[in-house]
Amino acid sequence: MNRRHLIMAAGVALAAWSAPGFTPTALAQNAEKPKLTLGVGGKQLLYYLPLTIAEKKGFFKEQGLEVEINDFGGGAKSLQALVGGSVDVVTGAYEHTIRMQAKGQDVRAVVELGRFPAITIAVRKELAGKVKSAADFKGLKIGVTAPGSSTALTAQYAMVKAGLKATDAPIIGIGAGASAVAAIKQGQVDIISHLDPVTSKLEADGDIVTLIDTRTEAGTRALFGGSNPAAVLYLKGEFAEKNPVTTQKLVNAFVKALKWLETAKPEDVADLVPPEYLLGDKPLYLRAVKNSQESYSRTGISPPEGQQSVYDALKLLDPELATSNVDLKKTFIDTFAKKAASGS
Structure with missing residues (x-):
C-alpha cells in the first residue's frame, strides 16, 4: 500500500471513530457491502436529482459500489421499506429521521441533498x-x-x-x-x-x-421562518456502525453529485437524465431545473437551525410529537459529509 492509500485509509478510519454514537470498526479500503439496495419515493422528481446524477455519472461505481435503486410511490413507502429491511438505505425527507428517533428507532441522515424543500x-x-x-x-x-x-x-x-x-x-x-x-x-x-x-x-x-x-431561500423562510433541510440519505444507525466504509463511499458519491450540480447547466442535466423525466417537454424541464437549482445542498451538511425548523413544524402538526424530546444530534451524522467534502 502506497502513501496515498494509507492516507485515504486513515481518513475513512477517522470518520468512523469520530461519528457520534458509533464504536470503532475494523476498516479496509473495500466496502463491507459493495452491493446494496436504495429506496426512493419518486426518483424522477428534481427533489431527488442528486441521486440520478450519482447513478448516471457513475459516481457509485467509482466508489466500488453496485447500488440497486427501488423506486416507491412516495417517501413514506421508502421509509417503510427501510424499517422492514427490504432496502439498506433511503434517499428521503429529513423529517423521517426525527419521527423514527421519537419512536425509539435509530434512523439517521448522513448527507443532506436538499437545503430547501423545493415544494x-x-x-x-x-x-x-x-x-x-x-x-x-x-x-x-x-x-x-x-x-x-x-x-x-x-x-x-x-x-x-x-x-x-x-x-x-x-x-x-x-x-x-x-x-x-x-x-x-x-x-x-x-x-x-x-x-x-x-x-x-x-x-x-x-x-x-x-x-x-419553497424552491428558493426566500420562499422557504416565508413559510418556515428559516432554512429547512429536505432530501437526505438516511439509514439505520446499525448499518453505519457495521458498514462505515460503505457509508463513507455512498456519501462520497452524493457529495460529488452535489458539486457537479452546483456548476452544471440545465442542458447538462437534461442530457443526463432518462428521457421520460422530461415529461415530453425538454424546454419545460430546463426551466424546472433552473427553478430548482437553488434548493440543492452546497455542503452536504444540514445546519442545526434547519433541523430545529423541521422539528418545530412536526411538533405543531403531529400530536404524537408535540411533547417529544428528540436529540437532533442523533438524527444527522455529519462526519461522513465533512470527510467527503474535504476530499480525504
Whole structure:
C-alpha cells in the first residue's frame, strides 16, 4: 500500500471513530457491502436529482459500489421499506429521521441533498379567484405524492399556520410524474403540493396558480421562518456502525453529485437524465431545473437551525410529537459529509 492509500485509509478510519454514537470498526479500503439496495419515493422528481446524477455519472461505481435503486410511490413507502429491511438505505425527507428517533428507532441522515424543500403549493386555475392562501383550503382536495410524505406535511403545515386544522382538507396521493399532472388537468384534486418538474409543467401549461414556493431561500423562510433541510440519505444507525466504509463511499458519491450540480447547466442535466423525466417537454424541464437549482445542498451538511425548523413544524402538526424530546444530534451524522467534502 502506497502513501496515498494509507492516507485515504486513515481518513475513512477517522470518520468512523469520530461519528457520534458509533464504536470503532475494523476498516479496509473495500466496502463491507459493495452491493446494496436504495429506496426512493419518486426518483424522477428534481427533489431527488442528486441521486440520478450519482447513478448516471457513475459516481457509485467509482466508489466500488453496485447500488440497486427501488423506486416507491412516495417517501413514506421508502421509509417503510427501510424499517422492514427490504432496502439498506433511503434517499428521503429529513423529517423521517426525527419521527423514527421519537419512536425509539435509530434512523439517521448522513448527507443532506436538499437545503430547501423545493415544494410548491398551488391551486387549480379555475379556483384561483376564491383560493388566495392556505387559509382557504378547507374542504378542498389536496394532491400530494403520497400521504405521509413531505409534500403532504408541507401542505398541512401551511394550513395550520394559516389557522386551519391539518385535517380540514383531504390529502390524496397522486404519484410523482405524469399521474400528478393528470390529477390537476382532470380536476381530480383542487390543490397540489408537489415538486419539479411536475410543478413547472403545470405552471407552463397555465393549469395552476402558485401560492407557496419553497424552491428558493426566500420562499422557504416565508413559510418556515428559516432554512429547512429536505432530501437526505438516511439509514439505520446499525448499518453505519457495521458498514462505515460503505457509508463513507455512498456519501462520497452524493457529495460529488452535489458539486457537479452546483456548476452544471440545465442542458447538462437534461442530457443526463432518462428521457421520460422530461415529461415530453425538454424546454419545460430546463426551466424546472433552473427553478430548482437553488434548493440543492452546497455542503452536504444540514445546519442545526434547519433541523430545529423541521422539528418545530412536526411538533405543531403531529400530536404524537408535540411533547417529544428528540436529540437532533442523533438524527444527522455529519462526519461522513465533512470527510467527503474535504476530499480525504
